[in-house]
Every structure is written in C-alpha cells, then in structure tokens.
Amino acid sequence: MTNNHLSGKPVARLEGPDKVSGIAKYAGEYPAKGLRYGYVVNSIITKGKIKKIDTAIVEAIPGIIKVFTHENRPSLAWFNQLYSDMDAPPGAPFRPLHDENISFNGQPIALVVAESFELARYGASILHIEYEQEAFHTNLQANLQHARKPKAGLASVLKPPPPKPSGDFEKAYAKAKAQTSATFTHGYEHHNPMELFATTVVYEGPGKLTVYDKTQGTINSQLYIGNVFGLHYKNIRVISPYVGGAFGSGLRPQYQLFFAVLAALELKAPVRVTLDRQQMFTFGFRPPTIQHTRYGAAADGKVTAINHEAVAITSRFEDYIEVVVNWANMLYPAQNTLLKHQLVPLDVYTPVDMRAPGGSTGVHAVESTMDALSYQLGIDPVEFRLINYSDTDATKDKPYSSKELRQCYKEGALRFGWNERQPLPRSMRRGNRLVGYGMATGIWDVFQFPARAEASLTKAGKLRIKSAVTDIGTGTYTVMAQVAADELGLPLDQVEVLYGDSALPFSAIQGGSATTASVAMAIRGACEGLRKQLIRKAKSLSNSPLADAKPEEIIFTNGQLVLKHNPALHMTLADIAAANNGKPITSKKFTGPDLIKWRKYSRAAHSVSFVELEVDEDLGTVDVTRALTMVAAGRIINPKTARSQIIGSMVWGISKALREESIMDHRYGRFMNANLAEYHLPVHADVHDLEVHFVEEKDDIINELGIKGVGEVGLTAMPPAIANAIFHATGRRINKFPIKVEDLLSTSPSSL
Structure with missing residues (x-):
C-alpha cells in the first residue's frame, strides 16, 4: 500500500528539457566511427x-x-x-x-x-x-467494379469485419418518417x-x-x-x-x-x-475511401434503419483493412442494419495505420448523416443523439464496461454555449462572415496488449523501471514514472525509467491508444511484486522495527516503509538496499488483458467535439474560431499530456476537414505534392481557441488502473463537427474531405 497520488496530476514531460535543449538524440543523429x-x-x-x-x-x-x-x-x-x-x-x-x-x-x-x-x-x-x-491502375473511383471482401487474417482480431445484417433494412428504411442518404469521400493522407x-x-x-x-x-x-x-x-x-x-x-x-x-x-x-521528405510519400498512407450511408428514423427521432457501406484501396500484395462501418450501430443502435466493407487492390504501396485508422474515416460519415437527420426532423443535434443514446453495443450485444458519453454531451454543450445556436442554417453571421455551430460524437475501441516490465530497487535506494516501449511524443515516459512512483510511494526524482530499447522487457508496438494501459499494468504488477520482496526483506533484518508488522499494515511513503498505525516505526528504502550488500532487488511481471472480464463487455472511449467557425461569404474561406472537446476515457494518469494529445487531434481534425490531401496524378500513379510546401497543414493562423475537458469515468472492468487511452478518440469527432458547422453556416452539406474554397463557391461569390 502507498499514499502517493502522482497519478492524475498534470506532470510536465520529464524528457522535455532534453528535447528542447538538443541533448536528445534521434535515430539519424547517433555518432559512429567510420560511418x-x-x-x-x-x-x-x-x-x-x-x-x-x-x-x-x-x-x-x-x-x-x-x-x-x-x-x-x-x-x-x-x-x-x-x-x-x-x-x-x-x-x-x-x-x-x-x-x-x-x-x-x-x-x-x-x-x-x-x-x-x-x-x-x-x-x-x-x-x-x-x-x-x-x-497500371491507381484510381479507386475508376476501379470500383473490382471491389471484394478483405481476406481473413490475424488483423481481424483488432479490426473486426462488419457484423452480419439485422432485421430488414430495406423495409424499415422505406417506412421511416425521415430518410437521408449520402456519399462521402476522402483521398490520400500522409503522416509527415x-x-x-x-x-x-x-x-x-x-x-x-x-x-x-x-x-x-x-x-x-x-x-x-x-x-x-x-x-x-x-x-x-x-x-x-x-x-x-x-x-x-x-x-x-x-x-x-x-x-x-x-x-x-x-x-x-x-x-x-x-x-x-519526398521519400516519405513512397510508403504507407491513410487509404482513399468511398462511403455510402442511408439512415431512417421515426418521427420521435429514434433511428430505425442503418446502412453504411465503404470501399477502400489496398495494395496488390497485402489486404490492409480498417474498421470503417461498424461505428454507427455501436453509438446509435438500430434494429435494422446493413453494413458492408470492401477493398479494391491497386498498384500502390500498402496503406498503414494513421491516427484513428478507420475511425476518423467512418465516424465522419456516421456523424454527418446523423446531423442531416436531426435537421430533417427538426430536433437539436445534441438532443437527437441523446434520444438514440445506448449503454449497450448492439454490434456485440454487450454492455459497455463504462460509458460517460451522456455527461460529455451535457457538460460540453453547457461549456461551449450551445444554447446560443440559432437552429436554422445561414441564420448567424458576423459582418460578411456566416457563423456556424456544429458538433459530433467520437468513439474509439479500447485495447490492452501483453507487456512485461521490470522494477528494481537499486543500491542507491532508487526505483528503476525497465520496458522496451517507445515514446513517440505522447508522454509515455512520464506516465510510466508517475505510475511507478505511486506504486512505491516515491517522489518522481527517485524513479529512473529505462525504455526504448529492445534489450529491455517486452513491449508491443506503441499504437491503438493502448500503450499506457498495457505498460502501466505491467509496471504495476512488477512494483507489486517488488513491494512484497521489500516487506519480506525489511521484516527479516535484525533489529527491524517492522519485524512483527503484518504486510497489510505497512505502507510505502516518501522513500520509507512505515507502520500504518505507528509512523514512528519505519525503515528507509536506502537502508534496505544497503542491507542487500549492494545488489538490486528485482521483480518482473508479464501482464495482458483480463479476457474473462472482457468477454462480457464492449470497451470504448468516447468524445464529443463542439465547433464554431466562420465562412467568408465572398471568398468561401473557412476559419475555425473556437472548438471544445469533451472526453470520457477512463482514468487519466496525466491530464497535461492527455490534454496535449487531444489538442493535437483537434488540430489534426482541422487539417483533415479543411487542409490535408495527397494528390495523385493517375496518369503516372505519382503524388504531385510530395513536400510540406504543397501538402497543406494547419499553421498557427489556422488554430485559435481550443478547449479540452475530461469527464470522470470509473472503469473496474477494463483493467485494475481503469485506463483506456486518449490518442485516437480526440480525432474522430472533430472533422465531422467542422463539416456539420459548415452546413449550419452555409446550408451546404459537403461530404468530401478536405472541404475547399471551390466547394463553397459557385459562379457567383454572393451565392453563399
């Protein structure tokens, strides 16, 4: 037992000074004689x-x-x-x-x-x-006749195929009070x-x-x-x-x-x-995808029929798949569904995962279609989603391990000032700028991968953690130190973390918003084993003040083992280390998901993004003036680094909706804008007031620490929220990403 509470604190990145000072070395900077x-x-x-x-x-x-x-x-x-x-x-x-x-x-x-x-x-x-x-063939639209089902493989474990049809979609859609159908497209995107x-x-x-x-x-x-x-x-x-x-x-x-x-x-x-930089356009990308949706709803707003179909590209030699069409029925279950996902093999390199793969693609279609239905029914978009709210994942017929999305809607709408929205499109303006409010829901599956960690008490009395895991800039290193410090009741400066090295204990790839849960649980297990060893060692030493103490009566705090009901009886970790003849005391632990618990539940993190933007009525330019994202993602170990993750995703959402696109000349099968000058990304002038809040969400099912992960869920809601705000501002529903000036202008600038 410890009385530390570093987890949940906004700790600054421990490696930050090394990065900004240039001390940190990257892969292309290590010296070698005769290189x-x-x-x-x-x-x-x-x-x-x-x-x-x-x-x-x-x-x-x-x-x-x-x-x-x-x-x-x-x-x-x-x-x-x-x-x-x-x-x-x-x-x-x-x-x-x-x-x-x-x-x-x-x-x-x-x-x-x-x-x-x-x-x-x-x-x-x-x-x-x-x-x-x-x-050769590189054009998805020109090769749709070659669409086929993806090949089965190990990837389907993390990227399951669409669930089988339920009910009678065509009949339910035909009878629906409100119907909407649309086609959604987005092109290539490169990571850069x-x-x-x-x-x-x-x-x-x-x-x-x-x-x-x-x-x-x-x-x-x-x-x-x-x-x-x-x-x-x-x-x-x-x-x-x-x-x-x-x-x-x-x-x-x-x-x-x-x-x-x-x-x-x-x-x-x-x-x-x-x-x-140009060569970075010669390997993986987010695959171009064409989606078709048809939703039907009753007069009371309840969605009764969902049809979502997608076709994406892959290479000739591998079947890269994403989860694109499963999300609607996870969020807004309907009794009648028809979901379909196909691939078209083309003469390109295999796509690779790009933040929120499939999620940022599919949720765009889901949330824009839901927005269109809400306008058709005359129901506020937030209220429409609450009408269709469910604590059960209909795709698996299982309850969620936790889901505080309802609180995200309510608190987010209040913080954003959603009640100031005038419902009719083109009804809000500032001078020659049309003002739009839009919102959308975000969702991402929750994973935990197998991982091993080692915890040691060094001869200097410090805690040393080892894991092969990388830190791609998300704050993993800092979070690992926080979890470890809590487990041994130590300040952060008494914790040393060794990571990013294959010689260290096993860690899977860092991705899927699963790293914190995976590695933190391994660290927790290793530290738990180390605590037991330290208690045994402390009790066994001659003249030990803790010799007669029961293990459950000893707490770890401030570098000491202390008798809970008599703090005067204590030993320091440094004393125990010295008594071990200069040898470290070590514990290792291999952990993975609790599959027995997991099989009864569906697991997801959720978010809601609210956006205000302005569209210049003469020029068709779009400026996202402010945005707010609410997140329900279990226990947040470090609100500061987690907020940075969501802010980054929100900026990426602006990029995906309004800027980002790799343009291929299909005559040559070659990208024409393979550089940062012409591959457009948001700059400081494009990013204004971005706000992030986390709602409290307790989850005892997902893992003992209640961690879900935040890397992807912040991206999925932002792009459709922008598209929906553009509709509210202009009355134009544009379902092609990125949305460009020419999409908002016709022959006459005043036509907006």
Whole structure:
C-alpha cells in the first residue's frame, strides 16, 4: 500500500528539457566511427520491370563505396506473413530488392553508399536505370467494379469485419418518417511527422548489430531484422528512446531499416540511411475511401434503419483493412442494419495505420448523416443523439464496461454555449462572415496488449523501471514514472525509467491508444511484486522495527516503509538496499488483458467535439474560431499530456476537414505534392481557441488502473463537427474531405 497520488496530476514531460535543449538524440543523429551514408533510389515508374541498372559510372566516383541492387544483393532469409512484423496485414509483405519487378511508384530499387550523405545523394541522382513499363491502375473511383471482401487474417482480431445484417433494412428504411442518404469521400493522407525516417546501424561483429531506428516498436524492428536477415534476435539491439512523431507511420518497419542493415552487414561497417521528405510519400498512407450511408428514423427521432457501406484501396500484395462501418450501430443502435466493407487492390504501396485508422474515416460519415437527420426532423443535434443514446453495443450485444458519453454531451454543450445556436442554417453571421455551430460524437475501441516490465530497487535506494516501449511524443515516459512512483510511494526524482530499447522487457508496438494501459499494468504488477520482496526483506533484518508488522499494515511513503498505525516505526528504502550488500532487488511481471472480464463487455472511449467557425461569404474561406472537446476515457494518469494529445487531434481534425490531401496524378500513379510546401497543414493562423475537458469515468472492468487511452478518440469527432458547422453556416452539406474554397463557391461569390 502507498499514499502517493502522482497519478492524475498534470506532470510536465520529464524528457522535455532534453528535447528542447538538443541533448536528445534521434535515430539519424547517433555518432559512429567510420560511418557510411546510404541514399535510396526510388522507381520513377508505377508498374513494370527493371531492364538494366548501370552502376559502373556511379561506383567509379571517388568516395562512392557500393551500389546495392536486386542483382547483387546477398541471399536473405526472407519472411512470410506470419513472421514479418507485428502490424502486418494478410498477404505477402513487400520485399525490397527482391527482384526486377516494380509494383508501385516510388518503390525503392537501389541503395548508393558513400563516405558522405551528399555524395551518396549525388550518386543516386545519376544512377542510370532502364525500365519496361506496364499498364497500371491507381484510381479507386475508376476501379470500383473490382471491389471484394478483405481476406481473413490475424488483423481481424483488432479490426473486426462488419457484423452480419439485422432485421430488414430495406423495409424499415422505406417506412421511416425521415430518410437521408449520402456519399462521402476522402483521398490520400500522409503522416509527415517532424522527424524524418532514419536508421543508424553499428556493426558489432559477425551477425551482431546495434540499431538506432525511428520506430514505434523496438522489438518489432528487432523481429523484422532477425526474420529478414536470418540473425539471432539476441544479437540485434534496437534503440529508440526519442521519436519525433509517427502517428502510425512507424508501426511497421519502413524500408530505410532494411537498407541500412543490409549495407552494414555487407560492408561490415556502420551505415546510416535517412529518407528525405519526398521519400516519405513512397510508403504507407491513410487509404482513399468511398462511403455510402442511408439512415431512417421515426418521427420521435429514434433511428430505425442503418446502412453504411465503404470501399477502400489496398495494395496488390497485402489486404490492409480498417474498421470503417461498424461505428454507427455501436453509438446509435438500430434494429435494422446493413453494413458492408470492401477493398479494391491497386498498384500502390500498402496503406498503414494513421491516427484513428478507420475511425476518423467512418465516424465522419456516421456523424454527418446523423446531423442531416436531426435537421430533417427538426430536433437539436445534441438532443437527437441523446434520444438514440445506448449503454449497450448492439454490434456485440454487450454492455459497455463504462460509458460517460451522456455527461460529455451535457457538460460540453453547457461549456461551449450551445444554447446560443440559432437552429436554422445561414441564420448567424458576423459582418460578411456566416457563423456556424456544429458538433459530433467520437468513439474509439479500447485495447490492452501483453507487456512485461521490470522494477528494481537499486543500491542507491532508487526505483528503476525497465520496458522496451517507445515514446513517440505522447508522454509515455512520464506516465510510466508517475505510475511507478505511486506504486512505491516515491517522489518522481527517485524513479529512473529505462525504455526504448529492445534489450529491455517486452513491449508491443506503441499504437491503438493502448500503450499506457498495457505498460502501466505491467509496471504495476512488477512494483507489486517488488513491494512484497521489500516487506519480506525489511521484516527479516535484525533489529527491524517492522519485524512483527503484518504486510497489510505497512505502507510505502516518501522513500520509507512505515507502520500504518505507528509512523514512528519505519525503515528507509536506502537502508534496505544497503542491507542487500549492494545488489538490486528485482521483480518482473508479464501482464495482458483480463479476457474473462472482457468477454462480457464492449470497451470504448468516447468524445464529443463542439465547433464554431466562420465562412467568408465572398471568398468561401473557412476559419475555425473556437472548438471544445469533451472526453470520457477512463482514468487519466496525466491530464497535461492527455490534454496535449487531444489538442493535437483537434488540430489534426482541422487539417483533415479543411487542409490535408495527397494528390495523385493517375496518369503516372505519382503524388504531385510530395513536400510540406504543397501538402497543406494547419499553421498557427489556422488554430485559435481550443478547449479540452475530461469527464470522470470509473472503469473496474477494463483493467485494475481503469485506463483506456486518449490518442485516437480526440480525432474522430472533430472533422465531422467542422463539416456539420459548415452546413449550419452555409446550408451546404459537403461530404468530401478536405472541404475547399471551390466547394463553397459557385459562379457567383454572393451565392453563399
């Protein structure tokens, strides 16, 4: 037992000073004696074959060390879908330099290694390659006739297919008092984290490597290297304590890791490979998706029929799937449902998870359709959602482990001033600007992954925590320290956390808003075991003031073991450490979800976003003037870092709804705006008053700490809230993201 209460406190990031001062090193910054630099060459065609690669001219340049191609690569222990990486979808993973075939534009086809980065880049620019081109298809809209069901695989555990139809949708829809139907589209989106993808590999001897990688999972990269190159996992150490953003792009090993390891093993020397910004558009993305919805409701506002269908793209070699159409019946259950999700394989790279994958896509359609129904019925959008509120997940016929969404609606509407909204579209304005109010609900599944942690009392009397988990900037490191400090009754400066290293105890990839719950529970278990050991040790020492105390009578506080009813009887952790002859006292724990409890419940985090925006009546420009998000996500360990997560998601919501889009020229299968100048993101002038509040939500089912996670749930509600506010401002329902000026203007500017 402890009396610490650091959990729930807004603690500033512990690694913050290192990051802002430049002390923190990222994957592309670690020094190594005799370091070589690699630069990747990418295909300029979309589909076909490499007829010839002439490396002689490049390799003749002084300082160029070697050019790796499919023709001279070493034999590799290639992997299959079961042994590629933790986030691999069904299919055959992409294999760099496997053969002469080109499967997508930008495919990596060679690596130039030189004594400097600049020289390697120059060599790559003059490498002569001859291609044989083939016909290709990259346009989703033009290939809908090839839509099919996704292939089954392990991914369906975390990304379940749509539930079977219920009732008679067509009959119920035809009889509904109110009916609405719509088509929703969004294009490609790329992650574009601040830190470029880089890997520095240090050759430690035959078959032994130290790898500094930009990744969301050190052990995932370790497994990938071992599987591809046939190395023993214990001889591969992957280190990644600092990650400059990822948002899903680092879940799967990207190809710079493959090339850096390949070159280091062949050259028996340290090698660094860094991808530039344009090359970050040559791998995964949020997939373009077309959705169709039809909802029907009774006169009293009760939704009676839900039809939600989606079709998205995937690559030819893997079936990447997302949960897109399941959300409506989780939020607003109807007796008559028809849900369908299909894929169209195209000549592109496999999409990858991007914050709230499937959720931010599907909830847009759900919440905009619900908004349209509310206007049709003349019911306030908040009240309409409360009419259809449910504490049961109809897709699984199970109650939620906890759900304080109702409180989010009520408190959020009050804080935002929703009652000031005039119901009719185009009824609110400020000068020549039309003012719109919009709101939407957010939802995200709750996960907990298996994890192991180690807790030790060091010889100095401090607590040391070990976990291989990464921290991609979400505050994981700080939260780990808070949980550990509470478990041993210590101040934060007496806790040391070692993380971001595959040599440490197992952690899965950091994603799915599951990391805090997963690692915190392992830390709690390890600390619980350590407390028991420390109590036994304290009681066993000669002349111990706690010799006769019962374990349950001893509390841990301020670095001491104290008898609860007689504080005068105590021992310090430093005394116990000293009595152990300078040896650490260690406890390890492996934890996972309580599947016995979980099988009876559905698990989700919820949010509500309220948005006020202005639309310039003459120019069609949109300015989100203020927004508020309420979140119900179980116990919040650190409100400060959690708020930052939601604020970031709200900014991303502005980006998704109004700015962000990768534009492909389907004549060439190539992205035209592969840079931060033309891939539009919000800037400071686009972000105004953003407010975040968490409602109290106790959940004894989800895990013993009651943690759910907040990374994704803040994004799902914001984009549709913006779209709904645009409708309220203008009377125009625009279901294509991003919403552009031209969508809000017709031939006459005054037509708004």
